[in-house]
Each structure stands twice: as structure tokens, then as C-alpha cells.
Amino acid sequence: MxxxxxxxxxxxxxxxVVVFCVPLALVEKRTIVNSAQDRVDAAAVRVLALVENRLAAKEPVTGDKFANQVSEGQYVEVDIPGQGIVSSGRRPDSTHLLKAVERGASGETVTVEQSREAVDHEIANMLLLLGVVALLAVQAAVALAVRQAKRLARPLTDLAETAERLGSGDPRPRDRRYGVPELDRVAEVLDTSAERIARMLTAERRLAADASHQLRTPLTALSMRLEEITALAEDPETVKEEATIALQQVERLTDVVQRLLTTQRDPRSPTAVAFDLDDVVKQQVEEWGASLRGTGRVLQVEGLRGVSVVGTPGTVAQVLATLIENSLMHGAGTITLRVRPSGTSAVVEVQDEGPGVPPELGNRVFERAVSGRNSTGIGLAVARDLAEADGGRLELLSLRPAVFALFLGRSQRDG
Structure with missing residues (x-):
């Protein structure tokens, strides 16, 4: 480029340069030649006047009388009838001459000749000067072109590097502008694309993290159900019951995956419906029964019954499962799941008898990658996002004991 x-x-x-210098050279050449010819003509006129004056005064005409009327290098020859030819100066040897002839009233003829060497030398100097000027103009043009090329090529190089960085997975915008509207527009579009790609990559990474965390709980529950089915294979009724619960877990997995994909495509997609909160609570008791029995702990349900709330059953189940799993991992003693009213909302509290949440964490437990122990720090953040996306909210009501509360809107039919 x-x-x-x-x-x-x-x-x-x-x-x-060609369009300007060639006509100028021709005009200057003609001017120099015409000027020299005019000088020769003027010399011939002056000599003729001097000759006529001397003839009128009946004085002799000699070469030394009109030598001072001509310039150096000019040759003068005067032909007077009856007196012969009188000359002054040295006749030029060159065949290229400037010549002027003037005739007087008495028949005298004055001829002035001058070699073109001086004129040709002046023309050569003029052409040399034009050539130097043209060369300087070309050099200046080359310097300006190199400077402009670098000025325009540098932004293009930067834009190419930005595009290459975008292609290699580095979407950081550079926020560089170059003072050229067209290039600034391209840079602006690349920066906008970089920000969009960064948001997309963040969303993809977040989706992967959320999916891995949200799928872990139902997969664990499903695994435990299948293990119980294997252990109780001789009891058909128990196998049937456990298989039914396992199928419910599969449906829950399907619901989780569908919800993740729907949220990824359109976070504002409405899925809230009115449903019986007791069904979700009962489902959680059944799902976590085996895990709690294995650790010698109990899940206790208290509070209202027959509460109808507005939301997505799968989302509410996932949030409660996250809270129960959090109590199972970080808490101790009995886990209490309590349902109580709060204005126009129904509140589901999850509490345990463990050491609670460290004071330095506080509400930061809902931030991603923040954990009081060796865990991922994603669960509570995902749970809060799910609750808010479903029209509810998740809060930490107490540090010691740890009490997490899920606020849900009550259905009008719940009067």
C-alpha cells in the first residue's frame, strides 16, 4: 500500500511538473531569444541614427564613431553608397546568428550581427534552473508521499492487528482513533464488535459454569436413586417407587437444560405460572432424603401449607436444591425448610444449625467465585440469578444461624 x-x-x-515546466520553458526560451533580438535591433537603430547625423553634418563615418553604440560581442557593418563599407567589432564565426538590418533615407545600410552562444548559454541556465526546481518538487513530493503513506498505513496496521486479536479470541477493545473519519469509523466498528464478542464469550463461559453447577445436583440425586434401585432390586414396590423418583429426576434434568438454553437465547422469555408450593417442597424432601440419611441429618418442613405462588416450578426447585445442598455441605444439624407469609409474598426459608456465614462475607456470598470454604462459589450466585429471572428474590436473612430466604409472589387464587 x-x-x-x-x-x-x-x-x-x-x-x-511536465504540464507546468514544459510550457514555461518554451515561453522563457522565446522571451530570451526575443530579448536578445530586440537588443540587436536597437543597436542597429542607434548606429543608423548616428550615421545619418554624421552624413547630414558632412562628417566622415568611421568604425570608432559608433563602436560605443553596440554591446560587447556585436559586429556592425555600415554600407554607405559612394564611401564603401565601414565595420566595427569582430565578425562572429558561428553560423547561428542574431542579425538586424536597418536602411537609411540616403541608401545607407546598417547590419548588426551577434553570436547566439550567449543566448544559448542563458537558455541552458534557465532550463537548468527549471530542472532543479522540478527535481526539488519531486523530492518534496516523495517525502510527502512517504509521510502520508506511513500516516495512513500505521492505522491500517493497527486495525489489522485488532482484527487478528479478535480472531484469536482476545476481544479487548483498543479505543484508538487516528483523525481520519473513515479509519476512525472502522476502528469504532471493531471496538463495538470486540465488546459484543466479549459479552458473548462471557455469556458462554457463564452458561458453561451455570450448566455444570445446576446439572450437578439433579445428577447426584439421580445417581443415588439408581444406587438404591440396585440395592433394593429384590423389592419390586421399592424399585418401582425409586424408579419413579429417578424418572422425575430425569425430567428435572431436561427442564434444567431447556431453561438454560431458553435463558441463553432470550433472558426475558416469560415462563412463570401459578403452582402449588407444597409440591416443590415435597419433591425436595424426597430427593434429599437419601443424602440426608447417609449423613445422619434431617430435613424438617415447617410453616404454611397449600400456598400457591407464581414462578417456574423447575426454577424454584433448583434454587431450593441449591440452598439445601449448601446447608448439607457447609452447615450442620437439622435443616429446616420453613414457609411463611410476608405481605403479598410467600417466603421459603432454609436454615441449619451450623456455624453460619462468616461475618466478613455477609451478602458477598451471592457473588461469583466467593466462598467461605473450598467450593466453587457459583451455587448461590446462580441461585440468586435464577430467582430474580423468575420474578422472585433470594436474600441472606441471618449470618448465625445461616438463614436464606426465597421470596415468591403469591398467586391471586391463594387469597
Missing amino acids: KRRMINSLLGVVLVV
């Missing part, structure tokens, strides 16, 4: 810009600007300058 640099070479093309330099060649283009240099070509334009050469055309301008």
Missing part, C-alpha cells in the same frame, strides 16, 4: 500511495502521488507530481 505504501508503494502504491508513493507511486500515485509521485505520478501526479510528475504530470504537474
